[in-house]
Amino acid sequence: MSSSAVSSLLLEANNLNYIAMMFIRCYCYIVIPPGTLGHLLSIYVFTRRSLLSNPCSRYFLAASIIGLLHTCYVLPMRMIQSAFVDTDPGAYSVVFCKITWLLLNSLRGLGFWFIVCACADRYLCSSRSINMRAWSSVRVANRVIPLTILIILVAYSHVPVFFEIDIIPATQKPICYPPGPPGTYRIVLSYFNLIFLGLSPSLVMLMFGLLTLRNVERAKRLRVVPTTETINITNRTTNTHMLRMLLVQVLVYCITGLTFSVALIITAINASAPKNAFQVAQENMINAAVGMLSTVGPCLSFYLFTLSSGLFRKELKKLYQKIRRTEIIHNNLRFKQLIQAMMEQ
Template identity: 30%
Template sequence: MSLSNTSITEAMIIRENTISCIEYISTISGFCVVTISTPLRLLSLGYAIDYFSSSSAACKILTLIVMWARAQYAWFIALACVDRFLCSSSSTKLRALSSVRFASYSIPFAVLIVGLTFSHILFYYEIAFPKQLCSALRRVYQTFIGIWLLIAYSVGPPIIMLSFGLGTIQHIRQSIRRTGTNPNPHLIQNQQQQQQQRRSKKTDRQLIQMMFVQCIVFILTASLPAIQYIYTSARTNLIIDYLQAAKDSAFNYVSGFISLTKFFMEFNLQDHHDFSINNIIPKLEPSLRTIRQRRWRENQRHKFDSNQITLPLSTTDNSESNLSSSTSSQNFEDNPFISGDVDAVGVIHEQHLVCVGGGLQNDYSFNEGDDSYDDK
């Protein structure tokens, strides 16, 4: 999932958007967690190679990197929700904060703050003898790190996601009301406006459901390491047998692996509804319009070439009506501004005038005997 998100985001036209920058960095942080933590755990469980306990410096640095990357990923997702809240606001001052320039300052600031909040790991993590395990030796610090993980990693970011996500949906509703308000309150809204409102309500309901599911999944999976730290600190002075020690070790490993599942089940609701597609389509629309016009002209040219008998517009001279089909076809091909469908009696049913200007080609059609024309 992280690799696909990275490749898709890098190939998108919206890379210059703030949400693209933030999610690109969050994907990189999640990818670092998966590629660093998972191989280290597999080596420890399958081959009894524990790099965390190889030295005191490795214990401190590796633990800091893993916890830092996990928390950084969560706070980047929360920062993306804040950016969507600012971008959808009706206030020009708040919308001005949703810019690439502001994101270039907020992303390093978020990295620095999260790193400082976990810098205490360098002072309290040591190798515990005789088990050769990298852990917090002091019981008070074990309780503190468990509570700190709950606040700074498990519960804090989901609360911000939920709060600013609901605020974003409220801003979208307000913008729909402003743009869709009927200037005459006595007129009944037409069926199209009613359908648009129903679709908007359905989409808002789905977004709220996705938001709650994402926050609940994040809290449940991210809370397990914090619960494990608190549980371990509460049983430090207890004398346990080998069976209970095996149970505690199994709970430790299982909670660690479950906490990694959120990096594989990533779905970011803040850009799936209105922002990704609506940012891509306006930029692709000129190219798509040009492609549609080019294909339409090619189809009309193929239709014209498929006629075996073609006659010129003027039918006053009967001698001109006996021209060969190849000569008439060549005359029409030489004129790039007129193309049409001609039947066996030589009546042009539809003529297409191609007006070139401003870098785009606009096609107009008019019927024989009719002054009106249609803009293609």
């Protein structure tokens, strides 16, 4: 290849790398502020008395806390690693590389599996069996949430063992690869993520979602007249809104999770193939786009909740009214103090 062709190839590679960096920067700058505010509001809503007694709300609360960590840690870390030149701390510290990707993978996994737990809870709650409905309780949710965290951490305990700093052959720069170091482990990890983050949660969500809808349709046909009508109507309304929020979450998580996992598989399969600088830049750009879009569910769930549930919007409205009343009381107090000061003069 002539020197002019090599120079042209390097120029195109640099342009692609610049586009990828700017995409990650813009995405993080746009998503982090509203995502952080949204998760704080979600945590407030799901801790209200009207929702906190619902077990599905507990799983949404846990998912919102994980989403807040995802927004405030994962996105800034990905921006530091990928959106600026030679700023990845993991490329120069093996310990930082191992810990960072353990946390990044664990937080991503928790976001998916808490939604799976919510799906299972809705299925149990809608069951005709009293024994199965008993498993849909706050007590069970309080035990399942820490157990899920423990399982995810154990599932990714191999990351600190195998993740190492590697050198990109085309650019000769050190990097702590998101899909793991090149070789057999990267391929195994990619298929593990495909199963653990892509296929398994998506299939389980779909299964529980269909079973829940079947139970709901059966319950409508039965038309059982409850003895405590007011309480039962309130519970039914809350459960309906929880199901709506859950279905939207499932749709977003399934699409983004599967896309991310497939991209990891393609990267792992092509890892051993020789690449020039332009091909590496193409791969980085695709991974950047897919990796960032996979954070839509964990980082922007508040807006999905708001769009899909009137009950969620109602609690937000109460918060706004509360803040407004406090502001009016504060302004009236300041006005009275001002009038009193003027009269004393």
